[in-house]
Amino acid sequence: ACTNNSDAEIQPARKGQITIGFSQIGESSRWRAANTRSIQDAARIQNVRLIFSVAGLSQQKQISDIQSFILQKVDVIAFSPVVEAGWDDVLRAAKAAKIPVILTDRAIRTEDPSLFTSSLGSDFISEGISAAVWTKNEFRKAPGPVNVVELSGTPGSAPAIQRRAGFLEGIDGDTKFKIISSRTANFSRADGKRVMAELLRSHDDIDVVFAQNDDMGLGAVTAIEEAGKRPGKDIKIATIDAIHDGLVALSNGKINFIAECNPLVGPQLMELIQDVFLGIPVPKRVDTRETVFFRENVDQYINDRKY
Numbered sequence: 001a002c003t004n005n006s007d008a009e010i011q012p013a014r015k016g017q018i019t020i021g022f023s024q025i026g027e028s029s030r031w032r033a034a035n036t037r038s039i040q041d042a043a044r045i046q047n048v049r050l051i052f053s054v055a056g057l058s059q060q061k062q063i064s065d066i067q068s069f070i071l072q073k074v075d076v077i078a079f080s081p082v083v084e085a086g087w088d089d090v091l092r093a094a095k096a097a098k099i100p101v102i103l104t105d106r107a108i109r110t111e112d113p114s115l116f117t118s119s120l121g122s123d124f125i126s127e128g129i130s131a132a133v134w135t136k137n138e139f140r141k142a143p144g145p146v147n148v149v150e151l152s153g154t155p156g157s158a159p160a161i162q163r164r165a166g167f168l169e170g171i172d173g174d175t176k177f178k179i180i181s182s183r184t185a186n187f188s189r190a191d192g193k194r195v196m197a198e199l200l201r202s203h204d205d206i207d208v209v210f211a212q213n214d215d216m217g218l219g220a221v222t223a224i225e226e227a228g229k230r231p232g233k234d235i236k237i238a239t240i241d242a243i244h245d246g247l248v249a250l251s252n253g254k255i256n257f258i259a260e261c262n263p264l265v266g267p268q269l270m271e272l273i274q275d276v277f278l279g280i281p282v283p284k285r286v287d288t289r290e291t292v293f294f295r296e297n298v299d300q301y302i303n304d305r306k307y
């Protein structure tokens with residue numbers, strides 16, 4: 001669990017120490033916990049003073065976190081925006097206060113790119129494309145139609161919007177593939193199970209599930225089993241993240257493909273913060289390092305996966 005040390009007593013900055021305010025999405029997922037731990041560990045190692053706020057899934061709370069960081073005159077603000085839109089006003093206030101902003105994990109939609117200095121995170125579109133390319137290859141011999149259901153993430157979030165866009169781009173107009181239903185399951189395992197059970201009751205011809213993260217895919221595995229079908233065989237499943245439980249399901253053949261979405265951005269974030277603080281030019285966009293997993297290559301990674 002991540003501590004919300006913006007409430008705890010923050011030690012005053014030591015001479016020359018950088019202070020960063022970070023507003024985190026307060027999900028209870030293993031992915032998010034690993035993301036938080038990576039940032040906190042990297043700050044400690046780099047001697048960066050971290051004021052860390054956990055905002056629940058509330059954009060309003062994140063906006064008030066950022067306003068609080070401005071009042072505290074932190075050196076740099078970073079946050080993982082829970083949705084893409086609606087940040088211009090608070091980021092204009094940060095700009096007026098001459099506090100650089102780094103977007104972490106997720107990204108925002110804005111007409112004014114000067115409102116943030118750099119954006120560090122995964123390329124959600126390429127994750128979606130990878131899932132689609134795998135799906136097309138998996139069903140290359142099927143005459144069609146190949147019926148796809150999509151379990152999408154929290155509405156309005158960059159990963160939910162961009163993973164879908166990537167999946168459609170990867171399908172590339174191949175009319176054999178029909179997305180017969182797209183439902184949000186909020187990136188959660190419980191919602192993934194509930195929504196997949198509903199989909200199984202209304203469709204008896206689902207060939208593949210595109211789940212926008214492992215947690216929803218793992219929920220779908222349970223629902224498919226409870227419906228008396230074999231996940232990974234009767235209904236194929238492609239997901240994104242590559243958390244430990246997802247890799248285990250991949251190894252057991254219950255999930256068929258996983259595109260990695262790497263939460264461990266702490267070291268790259270601290271490097272960006274130090275460069276920004278020193279006035280060293282930084283790239284507008286930094287993609288995190290990630291790969292893809294199949295049943296054939298997954299076993300070597302499972303034991304080292306700490307989240």
Ligand code: GZL
Pocket residue numbers: 027029031032105106121122159187212213214240241261
């Ligand atoms: C993606 C991240 C997403 C994960 C989900 O970078 O924002 O949020 O893919 C998590 O597991 O909910």
